[in-house]
Amino acid sequence: VARGGRGRQLAAADGLVESIHFRRDEPPFLLGRKALAVNLSDIAAMGGRPRRFLLTLAIPSDLTPAYLDALVAGLADAAAEAGVLLAGGDTCASPGPLMISITVLGELPGAEAPLTRSGARAGDGLYVSGPLGVSATGRALLEAGWRPAMARRGRTIDRAVPPGEATLTQRTRAREALRAHLDPRPRLDLGRHLRARRLASAAMDLSDGLAMDLRRLTDASGTGARVIGPAVPIGDAPRALAALLGREPIDLALHGGEDYELLIAVPPHREARLERLGLLFVGRLTPRRTGLVIADGVGGVSRLRPAGFDHFNRPPTGRGRGAPSPAML
């Protein structure tokens, strides 16, 4: 957040790297959409309005013109939908992976403070804006050999094609999961609504999984947190497909990443208003000394591992993002 002129300016940067964040055989139109969407999500989570973006593309020599055209069409589609304009950038060759690096610039209208990770207090309620683990299920499906069948000239996912036998329910949930993963629709309006009505003490978008992102929020706010395990909203897709994928539904929901829902801390006297918006209670912030714990709902409490897609410790399909901190410099 930078103060300057009448309004305040927001900026967020996020990169997608081939074979870390995506695979070349994923639909390029959707990749273009997603590359912009994940950046718009950051601005929206602060309660800002995205306005412009800068694009740096490092393009491998074996990328086909058709692929690049589709990628750019996807970027243009998402930009038009969100009303943001390309303001500059850079294209260069890459010796290996395709890399898409985007910076989104936005405005913070009005006088309210932006939503940040650091405003939460012990006692605040903890909410998420939708079911979790759906995108992670989509990624696991891709790794297991499922593929999207595209329609509308590569612009939408028509159905999910399994590597072997699959029931109709599995196919339906798999399509939902592939859509969540390959064509995420971040909560672009919710952050502005929360900020304008001063409903939240802190907020951030869930890009690396509830467990890891909650750790970031509590670290920034100087609190602990107690998550109520049975309250964590597990999506239908992870419920239906986790067993097939050899995963636990709650693991996909807590550690899966790329949900692009908002994680929101709310002062107790505003919780009723939050719930009327349809937001989902998942726990409560606690004093810092209690750390991050998860209750099993039947009296047991265990430590919540802050694991997620910290891709420095994962195989090259992990996806997380971490901002370089000013302390780095």
Place this chain on the structure above:
Amino acid sequence: VARGGRGRQLAAADGLVESIHFRRDEPPFLLGRKALAVNLSDIAAMGGRPRRFLLTLAIPSDLTPAYLDALVAGLADAAAEAGVLLAGGDTCASPGPLMISITVLGELPGAEAPLTRSGARAGDGLYVSGPLGVSATGRALLEAGWRPAMARRGRTIDRAVPPGEATLTQRTRAREALRAHLDPRPRLDLGRHLRARRLASAAMDLSDGLAMDLRRLTDASGTGARVIGPAVPIGDAPRALAALLGREPIDLALHGGEDYELLIAVPPHREARLERLGLLFVGRLTPRRTGLVIADGVGGVSRLRPAGFDHFNRPPTGRGRGAPSPAML
């Protein structure tokens, strides 16, 4: 350039990709400095004041902590020198090359228009802010096996180490060339000066070589240009070392790239003031129909090839940068 609030905001993005823009064995402290410097140069060329930057790092798993520390120290050093603050960004793993993608945000104080590529008119004088081809000589030296010997714990280039025999003059010029290439010092103040005094009709920084960047300026301004070959200021390093490298000095100066000097168009009645600033006349803008030509000073005129470091058509040591145009979307 975005209008918003009292001042106007500027943004520029530029990426450096390993084995395209740099090699892993180049000094990481200087690489960090350069990654920021080339972006600051873009803002400065518009006459703006850089304020903040966003950093996206894609980090290969084989990068050592010492390398990363030195890279970040170089970024911090250049940021402190220019008075810019890290405002955010992203770090992620890379399956191959190290990639450093930076967006610099700046302000355009006052009411003057920013310096752009598009304001030049036929008849305007064409100037550059310093000798050309020095950085390209440095790159060619690295390719030929010359190496920098570092001092001050990897922070400065002490001397140039040749792969074989070399004279003292060659070593001295080689050090100058390696410094220009590995630790460029863009013209951060000149753009603001030109803009504040309304001296230039158009300006841009020379990142891809005079020939290619002049083509961009004339395309944007709707003019042609006539470069006076003998007026092109060839640096001492290309003069001294081109033969050793199997290159022509004028080729390094016209097509070398990464000079980070400014290319400036000036209305005729202001040329005398420009010359008092020490800027160097290299030619004149012409009507569009005449295209880009270079005069040899003895009556001959030939077409100026708009070649430079268009790395999509070059081996992986080319370095150029091209912005994605809004027309792409």
